Amino acid sequence: MQAYFIGIDGGGTSCRAAVADADGRIIGRGRSGASNILTDPDTALRHIEEATRLAFGEAGISADLSEASALLGVAGNNVGDAVSYVQARLPFRHSEIVSDGLIALQGALGDDDGAIGIVGTGTIFILRHADEIHYLGGWGFQVGDLGGGARLGHAALQESLLVHDRIRPGSALTAHILDEFAHDPRKIVDFARAARPGDYGRYAPIVVSFAAEGDAIALRLMKDAASHVDEALDAMARIDGGTGRLCLLGGLAEIYPSYLAERHRSRLVPPQGDALTGAVSLAVKAFRKEGA
Structure with missing residues (x-):
């Protein structure tokens, strides 16, 4: 099956997602509502999935999210309970949650x-x-x-x-x-x-x-x-x-x-780029190693 890598920039006002192909090339983007995992994790989960499906839709792909791998950059990644709650309920085959600052760093400096x-x-x-x-x-x-x-x-x-x-x-x-x-x-x-x-x-x-x-x-x-x-x-x-x-x-x-x-x-x-491109880059690095 074709491997897809998803980068997600989850913010307090909106959630942005981008899907990349096996070569790390972004082929679709999507945006949905607020995704603050601390204040409203269930809404965040809904918007994370919605933004991801919109990204696949823009790419013209009908994908099974349970076969995709995603890296999420969000505020509050250092709060263990919130991360555990969200990660256990994400629809992806593999997922990793990091700080929104880390994806911004990767996007800006490579x-x-x-x-x-x-x-x-x-x-x-x-x-x-x-x-x-x-x-x-x-x-x-x-x-x-x-x-x-x-x-x-x-x-x-x-x-x-x-x-x-x-x-x-x-x-x-x-x-x-x-x-x-x-x-x-x-x-x-x-x-x-x-x-x-x-x-x-x-x-x-x-x-x-x-x-x-x-x-x-x-x-x-x-x-x-x-x-x-x-x-x-x-x-x-x-x-x-x-x-x-x-x-x-x-x-x-x-x-x-x-x-x-x-x-x-x-x-x-x-x-060089924004936080979303940084999230995609880190997703490719993290999951290509795992053969995801």
Whole structure:
């Protein structure tokens, strides 16, 4: 029977799947809904299967998933109970669950050594060096994610309250935010009480936009956020000597380079591919060895 390799990029908002033939060539792709194995594993399982069937459909293949092999990159892969629950119920002959960061690293750098910084709503930094994978950060908004969009938006709201209280001088950025809340600090407090990281992250593009116009507070917030990214990149450079390639991924990837230290800007290269292509590549590596 023809061997097929499936790569899956499972995210909190969507699940993407790609099917490759025996030569590792992607022949079909599919997308379905949220696939967070921590918060809703049963829905994740349904969407994983749906995205895979859509990928086979695009390839024009009617396949028996029980004869296919799949590698899934998902958040929460380090939570044993969730992984065990999902893996036991996947429809595939062979399957492996890895971190979404690992498939992003493979997609961006291929088999080469180097580092990626995923700078979106949150942040995580991943390094491959001498056949070892190192993870830095990724601890979530409450205690980590420094330099991420949620932290940037949170800082903008903090700054706006300081301006409202006349502790610090304001700017067009803080005026814009205070206008949104009708200059009522209680509305900001009410918002913050129920806000999730994505809610704070909605303010990050506003900070970026005002910084591009030279707003003093927005520029300071951007530089402060970028300093956290610099620190993480410095930590990785202490492992590999700062010699490998560096890719930035995520919603802030195109924004940060102009704010980073030159020692990091000079290493930046465009990613070779995305997380889904990375998942397919790892699937081929993992299951071709097994003769799947």
